[in-house]
Amino acid sequence: MTWSKGGFAVVGVLAGSACIIPDRGIRSESDDDNPGAVRIVEAIPIERELLDRCLAPPNSEEYDPLGCPQVPRSLPQGLIAGGPYCSCPGGDSNILPEFSIYAEDPDRRRDAPADVLYAVALRDLDPLTDSPQNEVAYPDHFVPGGPGELIVDLAKLTGQPTPLTPSLGRQDNGLWRFRFGKDGGQGVDLCNDDAGETLEVGLHNLQIMVTDRPFFRPVRLDANGDELLDQSGRPRLLPTQYGMPDLAAGATWAVANYVFECHDPDVRDDCACAEVES
Amino acid sequence: MSAPGPTPGMLGCTGPAAAPSTRGRMAALALVVSGVVSGGLGGCIIPDSDIDIEDQFVNKGAVRLVEPTPITARADAACDELPGVSGRCPNQPDTVPSGLIRPDNPLCVCTQGDLGLGGFDIFVEDPDADDDIIGAFFLDMPPDPDNVQDYLSYTNQLPPEEPAPLFRASDSLTIERPDPNLRAWAIAGQSRWDLCNDNDAVKLAVGLHQLRLIVTDRPWYRPQSFDAAGRPILDEDGNLVFGNPVVGMPDLKAGATYDTTDYVFECHDEEDEEVECSCDVV
Numbered sequence A: 001m002t003w004s005k006g007g008f009a010v011v012g013v014l015a016g017s018a019c020i021i022p023d024r025g026i027r028s029e030s031d032d033d034n035p036g037a038v039r040i041v042e043a044i045p046i047e048r049e050l051l052d053r054c055l056a057p058p059n060s061e062e063y064d065p066l067g068c069p070q071v072p073r074s075l076p077q078g079l080i081a082g083g084p085y086c087s088c089p090g091g092d093s094n095i096l097p098e099f100s101i102y103a104e105d106p107d108r109r110r111d112a113p114a115d116v117l118y119a120v121a122l123r124d125l126d127p128l129t130d131s132p133q134n135e136v137a138y139p140d141h142f143v144p145g146g147p148g149e150l151i152v153d154l155a156k157l158t159g160q161p162t163p164l165t166p167s168l169g170r171q172d173n174g175l176w177r178f179r180f181g182k183d184g185g186q187g188v189d190l191c192n193d194d195a196g197e198t199l200e201v202g203l204h205n206l207q208i209m210v211t212d213r214p215f216f217r218p219v220r221l222d223a224n225g226d227e228l229l230d231q232s233g234r235p236r237l238l239p240t241q242y243g244m245p246d247l248a249a250g251a252t253w254a255v256a257n258y259v260f261e262c263h264d265p266d267v268r269d270d271c272a273c274a275e276v277e278s
Numbered sequence B: 001m002s003a004p005g006p007t008p009g010m011l012g013c014t015g016p017a018a019a020p021s022t023r024g025r026m027a028a029l030a031l032v033v034s035g036v037v038s039g040g041l042g043g044c045i046i047p048d049s050d051i052d053i054e055d056q057f058v059n060k061g062a063v064r065l066v067e068p069t070p071i072t073a074r075a076d077a078a079c080d081e082l083p084g085v086s087g088r089c090p091n092q093p094d095t096v097p098s099g100l101i102r103p104d105n106p107l108c109v110c111t112q113g114d115l116g117l118g119g120f121d122i123f124v125e126d127p128d129a130d131d132d133i134i135g136a137f138f139l140d141m142p143p144d145p146d147n148v149q150d151y152l153s154y155t156n157q158l159p160p161e162e163p164a165p166l167f168r169a170s171d172s173l174t175i176e177r178p179d180p181n182l183r184a185w186a187i188a189g190q191s192r193w194d195l196c197n198d199n200d201a202v203k204l205a206v207g208l209h210q211l212r213l214i215v216t217d218r219p220w221y222r223p224q225s226f227d228a229a230g231r232p233i234l235d236e237d238g239n240l241v242f243g244n245p246v247v248g249m250p251d252l253k254a255g256a257t258y259d260t261t262d263y264v265f266e267c268h269d270e271e272d273e274e275v276e277c278s279c280d281v282v
Helices: A007-015 A048-055 B022-041 B073-080
Strands: A026-028 A039-041 A099-104 A118-123 A176-180 A202-211 A253-263 B051-053 B064-066 B117-125 B134-139 B183-193 B207-216 B258-269
Touching: A039 A253, A099 A202, A176 A202, A253 B258, B064 B258
Parallel strands: none
Antiparallel strands: A026 B051, A039 A099, A099 A176, A118 A202, A202 A253, B064 B117, B117 B183, B134 B207, B207 B258
16 A cells, blocks of 8 residues: 555655644555455345335335345255256256356455456365366356356346345445356256266265456476476466466455255156157 | 554554555655645645545455365465465365265264264454354255244354354465454364254254355344334334344344355164164264
């Protein structure tokens, strides 16, 4: 921040006939490159009383937008409802409709978001793995490392049952949307179309990771462990490690988890498996 | 990794920092000019660029549930090259990851009790150091419940009015961000959490269950009380009267922020011969 960055400030204050300004209530901007952390945001149940006031006519005495939902509704985290989803060699007709994940980041540059948010889908991630990039999932339905879509106007979000109101308490944190599902809203055959793979029968965990820096991309090293440079003198890079936030660059991250069960069509008679073409 | 800020008491008298940004120089120059000019006029005009006036917002920072992430060897190597970081990238402390719980031993509904999960911490951050963070569990709550409190659960593990204590600061190394004021609730402590048999002493049904955690940085919402005619009820001192806290409803009207996450787990039947329950261990 500027106040602490020069004798200019001291000179200025002295020259200005001893302006003495207490700094209580004034906070300098951080010198950190990424002071604010990314958050995945999700709607929660709102009290009926608050919703009623939110939905009251704006010119009525009952109207109070401060209790309105602040976040768009979408697929709740946790156990995915619907289905049954089944492991079918020819595909499952029960698909998960396209859904959105929303995230925000408080870092601002003037009146715009300072950070772009990126996300990746990971399946059945072992928390002890040292290769999260190997667990990237559903690349056809969720572009690994793809940037989110900044929602500029909350009021223009369609499909919301109640109006959305930005938080009373804090500055605009921006709202970013990531869509999981094929273009055109065709949804995803969860148990049979993870890059064409049919999943094992049982419980699975789909994790969406959001970060506020591009995912980590290691530098290519020579046999001595020294960085290899290209003709321009820039480091030569290896493929991006999606699922690995760029921690050295100060990236922050957040996750949302969705759990689903892939059933055995030989056991459940209500699976909707497509017939395999012979 | 946070740089020191101005010394409290007198604005900006902390000496120059290395390599100030162009934007910083411009602002400082503006301060000089304004100081000179205002000195002549007997006033004091300070440009407000890069100055953030607190109290414009009642709750500047949002609460955030955090958990560690797997780190690759090359990412650690990149962190290791940074000053102040030795060996590995800073990560969040270990915990039970949200989402599908994969316990070492199957969780079972037992006549007596189950071995359950080992104790673990749930971590929350809030940039506002003065905020108290509270949280509550909700079991198998549908998306649109009539009353969230009907699903309040495991208050024996997470009392819904108990603020999360500050976690050991030495474990909160960060890169390019200030101290996140990490807090943690110790779930089950040094003991075990019998998820399937001790939801406040109530056993769960066999099958899949979903546990939602909601955390917030303000006391839970309390509805305002009205009389039969719809007028606000006042106490003897003329203050508005409010009802009991609605646990699970962040006080959005007071500027509360919240975060939420879910755990999914399966409770097996102790009679299921295909599952090796640990009922007898208890």
